[in-house]
Amino acid sequence: MTGHGGAEAGTGARRDLRALPKAHLHLHFTGSMRHATLLELAARDGVHLPDALVEDWPPTLSAADEKGWFRFQRLYDVARSVLRTPDDVRRLVREAAEDDVADGSRWLEIQVDPSGYATLFGGITAFTDLVLDAVREASQATGLGMALVIAANRTRHPLDARALARLAAQYADRGVVGFGLSNDERRGTTTEFAPAFRIAERAGLLLVPHGGELRGPEHARVCVETLGAGRLGHGVRLAEDPALLDDVVRRGVALEVCPTSNVSLGVYSDLTSVPLPTLLAAGATIALGADDPLLFGSRLAAQYATMRAAHDLDDATLAHLARSSFLASRAPDDVKQRALADIDAWLAAAP
Template identity: 35%
Template structure:
């Protein structure tokens, strides 16, 4: 998208409030921030200059995405680093009208490097308050368990997430390629998370089919599905999602970048909307996929999405609880009038 097109997209979507429920905070670190943090922490980068790093970020394929991801996580060390990641993305998203974010981070990446869980979780949760004070954006956190790691190694992530529930951790996700490990292997961990007061918000229905969405609901007790667009392959599943008002977090550019959708014109978002499924629009890994919240909403509107309905789906899908729901309702009401946050939002 050319600079003029980006400016027009921003002008078009910034005036209305937005809720983003699917953004990986590590994937939102822009090159300039990464470059500065590497220098601060004495970490060698694969390039020597900021322009080279910006070119390194240019997406080529999924393997290259993993390379950039690993460079980013290897640069983050301290609680102030993690706090900055939260605040920086809240500031960026606020410029596009975001009022509420559920940010994802990946504790396994850091715990495996010997970073203490307390340092990690305190840094990210401290970022919640700083983000609110500096940007007015409400942030809550939903750390991911990694399918590529043995389930037992992620038990500490669940326990720390529960421990920091009162600091703004509201759910636990399941990330990584959906076919890399069976969903049932993580069922006990998610039962523990739910018992500890956290919602289950797993990735499903992206690189695997509708079956993975079904497993996320039946085996993990999913309150919301990250991605989930493959549900359209199973009419019975679509009916159940509608009946239970389970929200799907759709990430259009991400789906193209990871090649699970060939191009934006082929994205099933129009079909999801036609079926009446409640969906939110998200960036996933905006810095690494070359996108932002304005671009995603511009595409969603071109596909027939109504901004108010997207907001209502966000109110419905957030897992932070009644207090946040009420605050978001009030924001919506001040912009559009009464927002229906019941179990069956208008579509």
């Protein structure tokens, strides 16, 4: 595919994707954990892990029905349960940063629902303070630019989302850059979360709800028109509605596309079915993301590699995707400008 000016596809010479500067905009906190760290922390505290998180890892998943999503969520909750101390939290964030740097990331917006940790860590405010402190430490240690997205849970009451939106607003100038809505798209009523998103919007936060993955393009429309999404978590099903896709592109709403998780959860049968070429052809701003490497077994650079292989993307298109990831981010201007220049240098160098 040479839709963005490249001509070297098919020559066999390919540039190193780990050296391509990227921004990572769709990574969940618990799901960023290294598999080895999960095993180590579980052994330390005698936490029994299901086979799917041990010898059968990465697990075989599907969210095609409610039972499949419940199994996915149960594995996620077990993984969350091994984080017991502040040092565990700091370790998770530091390792997530180290892994991103190894994959060529220059900027990471990591997403967390503090209510999932509130009981163990002294409430949502205390836990947010801890995570932001861990983010500062990890950023200093690794050189990776980092920020936090606070996400509400669709399966909880919309009033809980408002509390989290107010929390996010309090930290809008202290490391929190966005407010999201995650968990199973098919649960809850999306419009009921609009008041929470208005709170976050007034604070100047980027609005980043999940939409258009497990549910079709009509739910992406609700997320854009009712919640005011500036970026859509996933959004791949917009490919099924060309007129709506064009509207989303016109509005400047970026898409956080996570190919490996789309296939793992049964949204698409294989990586060649992920409609990235359709989204690119429509002019969408796209940031590839790893979603939950702990459960899907694949980190950031692998998303670029799988899409390169599945759709025969040339390096110019991959560079275009990397540029888009920074343009869709809340990275500081100096970080963006340096990264964009280095992406150009990556592409200008010989394969």
